[in-house]
Amino acid sequence: MHTAGTRGLGSLSSTDVQPLEPPSDDRWIETAEALMHDECWCWGQDVLYPDGNLLIRYGLERTAALGADGRTAGYTGSINDRGGVWLRGAGVFYSSGSGSGIFLGRYDMRPRVITRDAPPLDTWIERGLDAFPLATASEQGIATACLLVPEACAWIAAYEHWITEAVGVEHREECLERWARGETPAGEFAQRWDALGRGFRTETLFLS
Structure with missing residues (x-):
């Protein structure tokens, strides 16, 4: 599994973008689901980029598993020597290598922990996220979500920042022109993921 990207896990600095205010606890899930829906669409468009697959250029590689339609089930890249990130059209799995990981779904951003x-992958592909327990099912799950959700959001924010640097915000604008359901301004993907990560708290889990 290759190391994905070069920017690490930190939030974007104030010299990169103007930070946005995080959503309130009672709006976090709703806001996150709208953003993830747009993000998953954009990942699919990044795969089709005319000058080459942008996910692979960032350092990800195709998973060996195939989806029901026989196409690539997703992409994966290492975070460090132990953890990693797995991207699918249905959402993301993230682990920093501490022995636990979280699922964040395209249609259900309530964190699920294993x-x-x-x-x-086979279980995720065949049974979806319902096969995995919600973070709120245990104290350990809550602690894991509070640690890993901000890290996962920061990883996606860093990827989106790289997209802007590598191919320009025009690429995201073109992606959204082909997406009638889009709610995220093309130039705000990185900022919104950064705000989501900063805004996630224990209370968020119990207001969804």
Whole structure:
């Protein structure tokens, strides 16, 4: 599994973009689901970029598993020597290598937690997120979500910042022109993921 990207896990600095205010606790899930819906669409468009697959250029690689239609089930890249990120059209799995990981779904951003550093792809593909327990099911799950959700958001923010640097905000504008359901301004993907990560708290889990 390749190392994905070069910017690490930190939030974007104030010299990169103007930070946005995080959503309130009772709006976090709704805001996150709208953003993830747009993000997953854009990942699919990044795969089709005319000058080459942008996910692969960033350092991700195709997973060996295939979806029901026989196409690539997703992309994966390492975060460090132990953890990693897995991207699918249905959402993301993230682990920093501490023995636990989280799922964040395209249609359900309530964090789900497993005690593994890699997702069971067959189960995820065949049964969806309902196969995995919500973070609120245990104190350990809550602690894991509070640690990893901000890191996962920061990873996606860093990817979006790289997209702007590598191919320009015009690419995101073109992606959204082909997406009638888009709610995210083309130039705000990185800022919104950064704000989501900063705004996630224990209270967020119990207001969804």
